[in-house]
Amino acid sequence: xxxxxxxxxxxxxxxxxxxxxxxxxxxxxxxxxxxxxxxxxxxxxxxxxxxxxxxxxxxxxxxxxxxxxxxxxxxxxxxxxxxxxxxxxxxxxxxxxxxxxxxxxxxxxxxxxxxxxxxxxxxxxxxxxxxxxxxxxxxxxxxxxxx
Amino acid sequence: xxxxxxxxxxxxxxxxxxxxxxxxxxxxxxxxxxxxxxxxxxxxxxxxxxxxxxxxxxxxxxxxxxxxxxxxxxxxxxxxxxxxxxxxxxxxxxxxxxxxxxxxxxxxxxxxxxxxxxxxxxxxxxxxxxxxxxxxxxxxxxxxxxx
DNA sequence: GTTTATGCAAAACATTTGCATAGTC
DNA sequence: GACTATGCAAATGTTTTGCATAAAC
Numbered sequence: 616x617x618x619x620x621x622x623x624x625x626x627x628x629x630x631x632x633x634x635x636x637x638x639x640x641x642x643x644x645x646x647x648x649x650x651x652x653x654x655x656x657x658x659x660x661x662x663x664x665x666x667x668x669x670x671x672x673x674x675x676x677x678x679x680x681x682x683x684x685x686x687x688x689x690x691x692x693x694x695x696x697x698x699x700x701x702x703x704x705x706x707x708x709x710x711x712x713x714x715x716x717x718x719x720x721x722x723x724x725x726x727x728x729x730x731x732x733x734x735x736x737x738x739x740x741x742x743x744x745x746x747x748x749x750x751x752x753x754x755x756x757x758x759x760x761x762x
Numbered sequence: 763x764x765x766x767x768x769x770x771x772x773x774x775x776x777x778x779x780x781x782x783x784x785x786x787x788x789x790x791x792x793x794x795x796x797x798x799x800x801x802x803x804x805x806x807x808x809x810x811x812x813x814x815x816x817x818x819x820x821x822x823x824x825x826x827x828x829x830x831x832x833x834x835x836x837x838x839x840x841x842x843x844x845x846x847x848x849x850x851x852x853x854x855x856x857x858x859x860x861x862x863x864x865x866x867x868x869x870x871x872x873x874x875x876x877x878x879x880x881x882x883x884x885x886x887x888x889x890x891x892x893x894x895x896x897x898x899x900x901x902x903x904x905x906x907x908x909x
Numbered sequence: 910g911t912t913t914a915t916g917c918a919a920a921a922c923a924t925t926t927g928c929a930t931a932g933t934c
Numbered sequence: 935g936a937c938t939a940t941g942c943a944a945a946t947g948t949t950t951t952g953c954a955t956a957a958a959c
């Protein structure tokens with residue numbers, strides 16, 4: 616499993632630069648931290664990991680990344696919203712409730728189903744938000760071994 | 763369109779009583795207000811509508827109702843969580859982005875689809891959260907007339 | 910009379926904003 | 935040098951909590 620954190624962080628920074636945002640050291644620290652994250656996180660968690668970076672900068676950077684489409688918010692089962700590095704465009708997440716990792720779900724053909732259901736309710740569909748919860752493969756393996 | 767607010771409010775109150783919670787006048791005020799709501803709402807909005815009821819009571823009542831399963835939280839497109847009177851048990855919402863009304867969606871067979879997709883990702887499905895956004899029938903009519 | 914609920918104010922969080930200073934391009 | 939970004943502290947907004955008082959059963 617090669618560590619691709621650095622290149623990932625670089626990609627994030629480039630995304631920001633393409634949009635006219637400057638490459639500053641606090642921002643590099645933020646994208647590095649995000650790239651090193653293996654699960655969803657909150658702004659405060661990130662702030663805790665980066666004592667040298669001000670809160671406002673954390674929040675502002677996260678907003679820029681979300682606006683750029685490289686970071687998205689995920690809804691946990693309990694209703695908390697966390698951040699999560701992600702694919703651009705529309706997609707969903709398979710969120711592991713054990714370890715907090717997540718897999719992006721592309722090309723999910725839920726649209727057709729929703730279209731049908733919506734039509735039955737005379738509802739003009741325009742969008743949806745779906746989160747899927749469960750256990751990832753690694754956590755299932757870990758449990759199997761533990762037993 | 764008969765007003766069923768009062769009986770609805772009574773039902774809510776009975777639900778709380780069945781669970782051992784007392785019938786008090788602040789609580790009656792809260793369930794009445796909720797029953798009269800025609801769209802999703804926030805705790806603060808409710809507090810604004812009930813000047814005589816303390817904030818803490820509002821928050822505590824909402825929590826009891828959510829725990830009882832008669833009230834649920836809905837996620838708006840922008841990521842805000844509001845409250846919404848609802849059916850018990852698992853269901854989804856068709857949320858109108860125009861007027862904020864919502865229809866409960868029961869018996870949506872999204873489970874099978876998710877099961878298949880999850881299996882393909884070696885993911886053990888345990889739950890999901892789905893919100894559907896669009897325009898309700900009334901709002902579509904209203905627009906048609908306006909044009 | 911015992912137990913639960915309320916209201917208030919304070920506390921605890923989470924997020925945003927104004928502004929002077931510092932860094933980038 | 936012009937413009938953007940930062941850090942801090944203050945402001946804002948939301949939700950929770952402690953506690954003395956009041957109401958319900």
